[in-house]
Amino acid sequence: MNPAVLSLVVILAVSVNLSVSKDAAQETVSKHGQLSVKGANLLNKNGEIVQLKGMALYWSQWKPQYWNAETIQGIHDSCHSNVVRASMAVEYGGYLTDPEGQMKLVETVVEAAIANDLYIIVDWHEEKADTHQAEAVDFFDKISKKYGSYPNIMYETFNEPTTQAWSSTLKPYHEAVIKAIRANDPDNVIIVGTGQWSQRVDEAAEDPISDQINIMYTLHYYAGTHKQWLRDLAQGAIDKGLPIFITEYGTDNVDEVNWVDPEESALWWTWADSNNLSYTNWAICDVNEASAALIADTPTDKVCQADYLTESGKLVVAQNQK
Template sequence: MKTRRRRTAAILAAVTAALSASALTVAAAQNASAAAGCDVEYDIVNDWGTGFQANVSITAGEALDGWTVEWDFTGAVSGISAWNVSGQSLSGRHFTASDAGWNGAIAAGQTREVFGFTASGGSGEISNVKVDGVACGDGSGEQTTEPEPTDPEPTDPAPAGTPVEEHGELHVCGAGMCDESGAQIQLRGVSSMWLHWQTQPYAQNLQALEWMRDNWNIEVFRVAMGVEPEGAYLDDPQGWKTEVEKVIQNAAEAGVYVIVDFHAHQAHQHQAEAVAFFADLADRYGHLPNIIWEPYNEPEQVSWTGTVKPYHEAVVAAIRAQDPDNLIVLGTPTWSQDVDVAAQSPVSGANLMYTLHFYSCTHAQWNRDKADAAIDAGLALFVTEWGASAADGGLDGRVCLDEAQRWVDWMSANKISWTAWKLDVGPDSTNLLSSGAPLTGGWDDYLHGHAPFVIANLP
């Protein structure tokens, strides 16, 4: 089985560092005309060659109650997208941004990371730095890099007899998925609940994953990292990324494929955060043969060509700068049903698949007709989420098994891989577990809702 070497992106012209734990810090040196103690730090935390991500910190010489920062980039930069600021602008190479209100106060002598951004172009340096119109360094300060993370990334071959050991690295073949030997295959498994809404951290438990592999015969597990709701990724990026990494590392140890899902309905509104998230993880885990990226769970009823496709192009570019080979599954409009629309103008690139979702009490032959049209046009599909319920996940407790069986038969006939929704406890008919289900597996007596049907259709 092929194992690719770890790749790292160049940071600036001559500095290479691992993403996520690496940062190039350009400390704006004290200028004679600046307020005493004023300092601006411009930290390059991701660089994928054609673009970069930076974080900006301000040290206040005097107490600030609101701020405006500006500087000149030394290189050509475009397409800047900042968060936690208001009034951002880029005119030529001159950048300006102001506080967002809640982050405007900085005590005298305090250093506060105040915003971040992504941009296209070379990261370079900054000069003519000012805070509230007062010079605050010229961007020519010391450049430093932090050491590599101490925790090793998984590099060992997959355990013998596991799905990853059997199939190796995957790729798109025509309108299907093939393994390392070139054989067309169908992967089957389950999805987590939105991570921040789990009743217990089932998704992050290695014993549970190994138990599902050995007892349910799952081959793939989807980690659904919630992005937008309160308490999810946007509220705690590092914390939830760490939880996703636990699942990635567990999947590598268990020899199971893992789908890293940016689980959102308005992900295009958070493109900068998505680019940073996937660029970082792709750099550190893109060498693994069991990684599958899913940048957008379920776009709502928005334009494919005007909204969703441009978002995918930006995120795919960031992933491909670090991981040129692993599968990327692209969400489609109308809650990932309009695969036929995406087929009319697909994203350019290799090893790209497209997301199809269904719930059998809501979606029937008309939706399979749309999927058949996409397949006929050459699109490779992956059903990263489905349920034998209504589209709300089964709030009414119903299951529609006859239609679900028609869907499962259709997926088998077309060798379309799938992960069923969802590994958690609760009254919804798509929750696979009943109350009292232990964290570590052993769930034969805790099956709920559509779980018996799902398990019966696993390999």
């Protein structure tokens, strides 16, 4: 072959390779294995930076019909995800009211995630977890004893603190729950909630949890409401070495009814991807909210199939394939 032609073929091949989309459904546990944290980055079993992209289940007590194996398979196959967040309700009829029923839902989706080669975040989903520390410690002790040997599992100790102080209240709470988990599971990633509905990662960056490995910090946003100011705040924390995981985000504006913001969502995704941040979208449900991924009355065997996606769901599934 003419050397000039050969060079052109090589250039084209490299160009094509660089343009291939990175579908999260292909970046699962069997490929990346045991995760760890180094500096601000999430790493796979080979010490390479890895990004997780996926979906969050809706409040377990209000949409339990989606807490099953069929939904988890759909989250992998049709939502193009490598991670699912199990947002287990604590109050409002959740774990504090029905611990056995809620634990059964969690176990069902954890085992389905393992079967479908997904990572799964087990989330203590409330805003006052510091007032239920003993219950949280007991719950995570049980979960880590049963599933801590699997590389799939991650733990989110406190969904969204509100006005609690980081150093005097949130940090000691997290340390108590971490201690319970580490007694059973020395390695899997633990993600800890930050102040002001998991936005004040800057406070955690000033006083991070020490003497522990594989700890990450939660950032939450809703694209049309939380804009450049929050990205700037989070970037400052990352620049100080804080490892962040976006365990909950929405494409919508929470201040207005049923308004998805594609432009601001794109800015958030670009920023998150540039920092190799992992993220899970709120939420797998069919409620009348702009952030819902599914249209009304979506059956579990149709989760994330094209004809059953909302405007938000279509944007998120497309993003998970990039």
